[in-house]
Amino acid sequence: MAHIVVLGGGLGGSIMAYELADQIGKGDTITVVTKDPKYHFVPSNPWVAVGWRKPKDITMDLARTYKAKKIDFKPVAAERLFPDENRIHLVDGSDVSYDYLVIATGPELAFDEIPGLGPAGHTQSVCHVDHAAEANVAFEAFCKSPGPIIVGAVQGASCFGPAYEFIFQLDTELRRRKIRDKVPMTFVTSEPYIGHLGLDGVGDTKGLLESELREHHIKWVTSAKVKRVEPGIMTIEEIADDGTSKGDRDLPFGYAMMLPAFRGIAALQGIEGLSNPRGFTIVDKHQQNPKYRNIFAVGVCVAIPPIGPTPVPCGVPKTGFMIESMVTATAHNIGALLNGREPDRQATWNAFCLADFGDSGVAFVAQPQLPPRNVNWSSSGRWVHGAKIAFEKYFMGKIRRGTSETFYEKAALNLMGIGKLKDVEKS
Numbered sequence: 001m002a003h004i005v006v007l008g009g010g011l012g013g014s015i016m017a018y019e020l021a022d023q024i025g026k027g028d029t030i031t032v033v034t035k036d037p038k039y040h041f042v043p044s045n046p047w048v049a050v051g052w053r054k055p056k057d058i059t060m061d062l063a064r065t066y067k068a069k070k071i072d073f074k075p076v077a078a079e080r081l082f083p084d085e086n087r088i089h090l091v092d093g094s095d096v097s098y099d100y101l102v103i104a105t106g107p108e109l110a111f112d113e114i115p116g117l118g119p120a121g122h123t124q125s126v127c128h129v130d131h132a133a134e135a136n137v138a139f140e141a142f143c144k145s146p147g148p149i150i151v152g153a154v155q156g157a158s159c160f161g162p163a164y165e166f167i168f169q170l171d172t173e174l175r176r177r178k179i180r181d182k183v184p185m186t187f188v189t190s191e192p193y194i195g196h197l198g199l200d201g202v203g204d205t206k207g208l209l210e211s212e213l214r215e216h217h218i219k220w221v222t223s224a225k226v227k228r229v230e231p232g233i234m235t236i237e238e239i240a241d242d243g244t245s246k247g248d249r250d251l252p253f254g255y256a257m258m259l260p261a262f263r264g265i266a267a268l269q270g271i272e273g274l275s276n277p278r279g280f281t282i283v284d285k286h287q288q289n290p291k292y293r294n295i296f297a298v299g300v301c302v303a304i305p306p307i308g309p310t311p312v313p314c315g316v317p318k319t320g321f322m323i324e325s326m327v328t329a330t331a332h333n334i335g336a337l338l339n340g341r342e343p344d345r346q347a348t349w350n351a352f353c354l355a356d357f358g359d360s361g362v363a364f365v366a367q368p369q370l371p372p373r374n375v376n377w378s379s380s381g382r383w384v385h386g387a388k389i390a391f392e393k394y395f396m397g398k399i400r401r402g403t404s405e406t407f408y409e410k411a412a413l414n415l416m417g418i419g420k421l422k423d424v425e426k427s
Helices: 011-021 042-050 062-068 129-144 161-176 205-215 320-338 383-401 408-426
Strands: 003-007 029-033 038-040 059-061 072-074 078-082 087-090 095-097 100-103 149-153 185-189 218-221 224-230 233-239 245-252 255-259 295-297 351-356 361-367 375-380
Touching (some): 011 100, 011 320, 011 383, 042 129, 042 351, 059 062, 129 255, 149 161, 161 218, 161 351, 161 361, 185 224, 205 361, 295 320, 351 383, 361 383
Parallel strands (some): 003 100, 029 072, 100 295
Antiparallel strands (some): 038 059, 087 095, 233 245, 361 375
């Protein structure tokens, strides 16, 4: 009889527990340990920040679903992992032991690496539903006295899509309120070019996103390092392609949202053989840690090297499609070990993204996520907005039902067909 612990209850952790439930044998048990007792649908956070969703619309209680699936649930944060002892020490003083561990914690948000960054400083965030709710309060106050807006992603960030979404959603909402003419907008990013996305672009994301920015009268600054943020002023350093500095600039703002760099959570940092210098979990092709063979990892907490050198550091995103493939491979590999076999499943690591702009959007599919690719597709149009709404409804239902069915690959194939059809209709 084996006890399997899933550390983390977000997108990766929740579907990990469901897929493991289909793999374990009689007498085996699963426990989910997570700091947050509720699941929230992260891709909808920008909608919360702009006021198109309430936090309750994208949040659900995990306890009921886990109980129905006979999965034990411990909503207590981890303080420290002791992999040599197969033990997790929790912040309430208790310990959880395991035979197999799946790390699915997501990231720690590194706001502290830049003075004045983040909700505790002078910029907003859409990384967590609570941050998004705070960002909406700040946005409502901003609309009473509008001024410049800055949105983007700082050096070391590995998630860029929500920044693009949010600046266009703000643009849409400001136009609806008929105050867009009072709001200069600037997109500030560590990417070497617009549409890089940490993936060296997908299809024509460079052209599509540059065109959208121009059409919406949004200026941009690429290869930018944010040095500090003070009330109403963001100081950035622009870096040339050869790595030399082009000098500092002070950008005024009345409202700003900047995505931070990520790192592994404190409980996992500094564990030799398990974590890299940023605290992300090291895995092999089977999602298995090379040193601690009973530990696996899925999702944003996994260590993935950058796609290549850029003037300003950019990380590689871990999209839902990639995470789902990691989860499926890990569930099968743990199932194999439980049945006396060696792991043999590998994740596909593909990317699928719907970037909703409120009244239009951009979609892309990259198979595999890192080039060279077998599929390198992108498209844009009003249909993306409708697709994102349908996607939110479906995936929230999947988490609520506790189903282990895969979704992203089917969705990617269907949307490529829809996108091509829309392109034909436009022509």
